Structure formats: C-alpha cells, structure tokens
Amino acid sequence: MRPEGRWARSRPFVLAAAGGVLHFLGFVGFGVWPLALICLAPLWQALEERRGQILVSALLGFTFGWVAYAGGYHWLWRIVDVFLKGNVVLGGILWLGDSSWFALRYALYAVLYCLVR
Numbered sequence: 001m002r003p004e005g006r007w008a009r010s011r012p013f014v015l016a017a018a019g020g021v022l023h024f025l026g027f028v029g030f031g032v033w034p035l036a037l038i039c040l041a042p043l044w045q046a047l048e049e050r051r052g053q054i055l056v057s058a059l060l061g062f063t064f065g066w067v068a069y070a071g072g073y074h075w076l077w078r079i080v081d082v083f084l085k086g087n088v089v090l091g092g093i094l095w096l097g098d099s100s101w102f103a104l105r106y107a108l109y110a111v112l113y114c115l116v117r
Helices: 003-025 034-038 040-049 054-072 074-084 088-116
Strands: none
Touching: 003 034, 003 040, 003 054, 040 054, 040 088, 054 074, 054 088, 074 088
16 A cells, blocks of 8 residues: 555544644643644544544544543543552553543544534
C-alpha cells in the first residue's frame, strides 16, 4: 500500500487524538483555556473525512474522549497509593473502566453527529 493511503486512513484518528489533547490542555490543571473553545474542531474535521461511516465515527469519538481523559485525569494515578493502598492493578482496572465510560460518551456524540450530518 502506498504511504499516502496509510496516512489518509490514519489522519482522522490523528486529528481526533489531537482534539483530545486540545481538550485536556484547555481545562483545569493546564490553564490554556482558549484551547477549550477549539478542541472539537479537529474531531469535526475527522468526522467529516469519514462521513457516513458510523463505526469509524464511533471509534473517532472514542479516541478523542480517551485521549482527553488520559491527559486530563492523569493525576488519579497519584491517589492510588492513598485510596487503594498501592494496588496498581486494581487502580489500572478502575482507571480503564472510568476512562472508557468517559470515552463512550464521545463515541455516542460522534455517532449522533454522523447520523444528523
């Protein structure tokens, strides 16, 4: 496969992840609040590039949400020792569950965007 083809397929996911980065940088802890105003634009562009593909739209939304959660809630790892007595495995399972729940909301948003558009 030609490199352009690979890039064309991965570009929407890179855009969705970049939007997730803008999302967490624009909120509490990082303080670059103007980024919160534009964080959805890369996701919207990614969804436009894959218009009509519901499953891909869901994966793009999930990617956006998961990256936003991973960056925005990294501090939860610091409290594993306090509340879970250092049980990193249980902390990881809980963090993955919570991050997936957060990301699923953006997956739903992306599917609804795809259907309405």
